[in-house]
Amino acid sequence: MVHKADLVIIGISVGVAVGLLVALLIFFGIRWYKRRAHLRQCANERSVSVLPIRTNGLDTSFDTSASLSSSVTVRVSDYPAKNPQSSWWSHHSKDRFASASGIPNYPYKDIQRATQGFTNVLGQGSFGPVYKAIMPAGEVVAVKVLASNSKQGEKEFQTEVSLLGRLHHRNLVNLVGYCVDKGQRMLVYQFMSNGSLANFLYSEEKRTLTWDERLQIALDISHGIEYLHDGAVPPVIHRDLKSANILLDQFMRAKVADFGLSKEEVYDGHNSGLKGTYGYIDPVYISTNKFTMKSDIYSFGIILFELITAIHPQQNLMEYVNLAAMSPDGVDEILDTKIIGECNPQEARSLAHIAHKCLHKTPRKRPSIGEVSQAILKIKQRRLVKEDTMSFVGEEVSGVLNRIERQQTELRKMASIDERAAE
Template sequence: MVQKADLVIIGICVGLAAGILIASLVFFGIRWYRKRARLRQRENERSPSTLPIRRNGLNTSVDFSASLSSSVTNGPTEPVQKPQHSWWNNHNKDRFASVSGILRYSYKDIQKGTQNFTTILGQGSFGPVYKATMPAGEVVAVKVLASDSKQGEKEFQTEVSLLARLHHRNLVNLVGYCVDKGQHMLVYEYMSNGSLENLIYNDVEQVLSWEDRVQIALDISHGIDYLHDGAVPPVIHRDLKSANILLDRYMRAKVADFGLSKEELFDGRNSGLKGTYGYIDPMYISTNNFTTKSDVYSFGIILFELITAIHPHKNLMEYVNLASMSLDGVDDIIDSKMTETCNVEEVRSLAKIAHRCLHKTPRKRPSMGEVSQAIVKIKQQRRRLVKEDTMSFVGEDLSRTVSRIECQQLELRRMASIEERPNE
């Protein structure tokens, strides 16, 4: 009887243990399945916006992937992208437009707005850019994907996906897009003062004051700082240059041409060298590893363009390196159009920031947030000097006024004393 009871107890214990084991396996199996489902969902959501893209608006970007990548990496080349527009099937297009809030224009609207594509603003490797007035009256810039554009379909897809979620006052705003009648077009806010490159190097255009140049540098730094530290995940522009900085009617600078931009996902895969000659980080050329500090290097080049008005294609870095041999060497390469009006100390301060951005070791370059703070200090110093000058002027003017009043009072006393003498 005792043996049977023991067997019953043992059976119950074994059953409980087996039940607990099965329940545990089911529980952990469900958790694993849900985790895999979440990861798969995130990958699907992220996939459109992690493609390398390049927007070549009013000026041309150079793609070095074909000519230089073979000399840097021996890895397999990227597969050729299919020309089919599978990403832009009707279901995805309508769903994307409703989620992002970006307008989808018809070919007819853009054709009418551009006066049958005659109001051309510029030409890039992506295709031509036109000025358009849309049905609601807004003025926009329309970038049309040329039929022979290299990597255009890929750029088009990811630029819409990326800019749909990036919103900052110093980034050019994507208004809408058009996929109609076999055409692919991107619609942007119209920047009436064109590119920074044109303003610096075109003698016909207005001369940028030093104050404008400092503000432009600050605007650019804010835009890139947002991409690096404000966007989730962070975004690397990869094609910063003066031609890709556009200015609105208030002369506020906005970063444009996100054609080569990619999210900062370090997956160990290289895509070949891409960028524009003169602005590319030398470390990127030697390692094929592009980071946020590579954007910082390109920004340093733009700062020296603002200071010197010497294009990188015209040996800018040779002038900069020669000037760096002395403490005040930058004074000799200041843009001659503003030498009489700029503050030399401020120019030297901005040149120091640019030199830090161009440091040969990427980790020793400042972040864009640190660059923004340094430029803000230059502006604050300017305001303080202006305030001191104003107070000094007011003080001198007040002193002269008091002195004049005292002289008038003395004159009145003298005249009064003269009038009193005959009565005596």
């Protein structure tokens, strides 16, 4: 009898142990599954895409990871085509994307009304028309319509909203909303009334930028890039810096725009092709297919020389720069003729010296964007001090002349009194 009781106790103990073991296995299995699902979701939300092949032409970006044979010119009509069967944006993905970005998603009809039926055209972008719009609250914005039949365009759209949803700086163009409705993908930006830097440098219809404006624009751009490289967490590499992507507000202050090619520095995906704009691309990136912050520095160096010379990178800018580098004052020969006489040659040489450092063939020898900002700021400060000094000297000379004039007046009065007394 005792023997049977022992067997029963042992059996119960074994059963309890097995039950506990099974329960633990189930518990850890569920935890593992949930953790894996969470990591997968995070990876999907943090994935960063790149910009596609763009229509060939001046200032166009490209992506050689796609087949060049499939690159075609797409005619964009005045009204965005409706494509309700877009498979990328399901209802679930739209909701998840909106909540992740924190940027308002406007209905199609609101954008249509704000752009006056898509008739208020500002210009033609690489991926479609850009419209001026007045939102219900009275805010003036720019609406960029992406091609509805481009899968790569959808990736650019996702990149822009994902990044600009968390990037905010006075020298970045703010994304104030987007539209994912009726098969359309539209980006709503703050309105930049003076357009792009490229238009001011190369369009005959625009007035000439003063040297002081060019220095301020260079400083503004550097501050925008500095925020991307040193202020954003994680840091962001723009990857398509060019004068066409620098926009100017009503006060001629510059802001960096177009983040379709941008990626977070921690992104470790495999790059399978060259991306960017001819004339601005770091030669080291071309040879290694590795884009770093120093590649952004190279592109900024090109923009600095654009500000100095008003010569487009796709019109042999670097040949002129290399020739000018043969003598200390060689930059004087390639200075924009429209500002000769107004521009201080020494300041132009100093800015060219900074640009040359940005273009150093060895990336690690290029300065950081913080160092570039400080160097440009010093040029601005020296200019302001000189202006203040000249103003002070001018005021002193004016004061002396006024005193001499007052003294002469007093002397004439005294002489007049003496003459009357003598009579």
